[in-house]
Amino acid sequence: MPRVIVDGRPVDVAEGALLVAALGLPPVACRSLSGEPRGPLCGMGQCFECRVQLEGREVLACLTPAREGMEVRRG
Amino acid sequence: MNPDVLIVGGGVVGAACAQALATEGCRVTLLEAEGLGGGATAAAMGHLVALDGSDAELALCRLGQARWNALAPDLGAALELDPCGTLWVAADEEEMALVKPRCEAYRAAGIEAELLDARALHEAEPHLAPHLPGGMRVPGDSVIYPPAGARLLAEAAQRAGARILTGIRVASLEPHGLRLADGTALSAGCVVLAAGSASKALIPRLPLVRRKGHLAITERRPGFLHHQLVELGYLKSAHGSDTDSVAFNLQPRPNGQLLLGSSRQFGDEAPDIRTTLLRRMIEQALSYVPDLAQVSVVRAWTGFRPITPDHRPLIGPLPGHPGVLLACGHEGLGITTAPATAELIAAEVLGRKPAIDPAPYLPSRFPELAHA
Numbered sequence: 001m002p003r004v005i006v007d008g009r010p011v012d013v014a015e016g017a018l019l020v021a022a023l024g025l026p027p028v029a030c031r032s033l034s035g036e037p038r039g040p041l042c043g044m045g046q047c048f049e050c051r052v053q054l055e056g057r058e059v060l061a062c063l064t065p066a067r068e069g070m071e072v073r074r075g
Numbered sequence: 076m077n078p079d080v081l082i083v084g085g086g087v088v089g090a091a092c093a094q095a096l097a098t099e100g101c102r103v104t105l106l107e108a109e110g111l112g113g114g115a116t117a118a119a120m121g122h123l124v125a126l127d128g129s130d131a132e133l134a135l136c137r138l139g140q141a142r143w144n145a146l147a148p149d150l151g152a153a154l155e156l157d158p159c160g161t162l163w164v165a166a167d168e169e170e171m172a173l174v175k176p177r178c179e180a181y182r183a184a185g186i187e188a189e190l191l192d193a194r195a196l197h198e199a200e201p202h203l204a205p206h207l208p209g210g211m212r213v214p215g216d217s218v219i220y221p222p223a224g225a226r227l228l229a230e231a232a233q234r235a236g237a238r239i240l241t242g243i244r245v246a247s248l249e250p251h252g253l254r255l256a257d258g259t260a261l262s263a264g265c266v267v268l269a270a271g272s273a274s275k276a277l278i279p280r281l282p283l284v285r286r287k288g289h290l291a292i293t294e295r296r297p298g299f300l301h302h303q304l305v306e307l308g309y310l311k312s313a314h315g316s317d318t319d320s321v322a323f324n325l326q327p328r329p330n331g332q333l334l335l336g337s338s339r340q341f342g343d344e345a346p347d348i349r350t351t352l353l354r355r356m357i358e359q360a361l362s363y364v365p366d367l368a369q370v371s372v373v374r375a376w377t378g379f380r381p382i383t384p385d386h387r388p389l390i391g392p393l394p395g396h397p398g399v400l401l402a403c404g405h406e407g408l409g410i411t412t413a414p415a416t417a418e419l420i421a422a423e424v425l426g427r428k429p430a431i432d433p434a435p436y437l438p439s440r441f442p443e444l445a446h447a
């Protein structure tokens with residue numbers, strides 16, 4: 001079971017899961033300018049609402065497989 | 076109901092006309108088929124730019140800029156007016172040689188313009204590619220958020236007494252009025268046709284074609300960019316007539332996002348994104364701002380500019396249709412020039428002297444419009 005670090009906290013996800021699985025329930029990926037939570041909508045790389053920072057780059061959590069030790073930051 | 080003025084279309088141009096006419100005391104009703112500012116206006120970049128393709132173009136741009144600045148306090152913060160200025164970037168020494176005369180032409184026209192050598196250019200925008208030789212800064216240009224501009228102008232018109240009706244489609248123009256899609260006939264002292272490209276559906280002989288454009292917007296990178304950047308070769312692309320072209324345009328949004336433009340295509344009537352053109356646009360942008368490779372694009376979309384044969388809009392009476400005024404065909408400058416258009420339309424409706432010479436924009440300059 002891979003363990004990823006989300007905003008400094010360890011989160012265990014199922015083998016083969018995508019990063020969205022580590023974003024909580026309901027999943028939160030980033031915040032709007034007014035601070036409202038934003039999260040995955042389409043689950044297939046179209047809406048760009050699931051953007052997270054992974055090692056300095058922005059990635060789509062719904063398309064990125066979770067791997068042991070990944071450090072993710074939410075905007 | 077017998078309003079003095081019926082305006083067809085609630086894009087930025089129709090909304091600006093409604094605001095100007097209502098403020099000057101006309102009884103105004105604006106009819107918008109869908110939502111306010113949802114046409115070309117919603118797709119646009121919102122660069123309020125003094126473009127000098129011709130004296131007439133520059134005059135309309137400058138009046139538009141002055142009016143936006145005067146309206147801004149009343150329209151409020153949602154307009155997102157950002158006085159960031161334009162930085163015209165030369166691609167090479169050949170283009171750099173054109174900067175000095177261009178600066179002089181701007182100054183002769185009374186517009187502040189500053190020549191930047193390579194060093195000043197990179198101080199102004201550190202992310203520009205090191206090999207770029209310089210450019211010209213025009214500090215008086217600015218940026219707004221176009222769909223908010225249309226909505227805020229319509230709301231200002233409403234405060235001045237105008238009626239703003241959405242979801243109402245005009246089916247045809249009739250003598251002394253018009254007919255709605257549901258068959259209702261409305262009469263008025265005059266009708267202002269501000270339906271953008273769709274104006275041609277109501278008056279088929281209008282010399283209007285549509286030119287498609289792509290835009291893309293990135294994630295937020297506050298502080299990455301300080302000016303609206305435009306490649307100096309832009310005018311070639313903007314006024315060239317036939318082939319598909321791509322011109323580099325990059326705009327800092329107040330929230331830190333970067334808005335990237337733009338392509339120009341004729342003959343592609345579908346709103347779909349063409350990935351080959353989007354790729355060309357991005358590659359072009361990377362040649363000016365290589366660090367963009369580290370910034371992800373989150374959305375891309377297309378829009379259509381309403382184009383006339385001489386690249387000037389159609390503003391004023393339509394010969395053969397008493398009471399019908401045109402306010403359409405604004406190409407890639409309609410956001411900038413909407414309030415100037417409104418001034419010309421208001422002067423025509425009220426029979427007073429306009430702030431600038433209306434002749435270059437009169438529909439009657441085209442032979443197919445000069446006679447009924």
Ligand SMILES: Cc1cc2nc3c(=O)[nH]c(=O)nc-3n(C[C@H](O)[C@H](O)[C@H](O)COP(=O)(O)OP(=O)(O)OC[C@H]3O[C@@H](n4cnc5c(N)ncnc54)[C@H](O)[C@@H]3O)c2cc1C
Nearest residue numbers: 084086088108114115116120122245271288378409410411
């Ligand atoms: C990619 C792109 C980038 C651009 N960037 C800039 C820029 O940076 N700066 C700038 O100044 N300009 C820019 N422009 C140009 C600008 O968008 C247009 O010139 C301007 O929006 C035209 O406004 P409009 O009100 O005439 O048309 P529209 O915004 O198209 O409005 C027409 C309205 O009429 C309504 N309508 C149509 N038919 C009917 C009917 N029968 N009955 C009732 N209502 C009807 C439509 O629903 C629509 O809302 C850009 C354009 C594009 C495509």
Ligand code: FES
Nearest residue numbers: 040043045048062
């Ligand atoms: S959930 Fe829509 S792009 Fe990831």
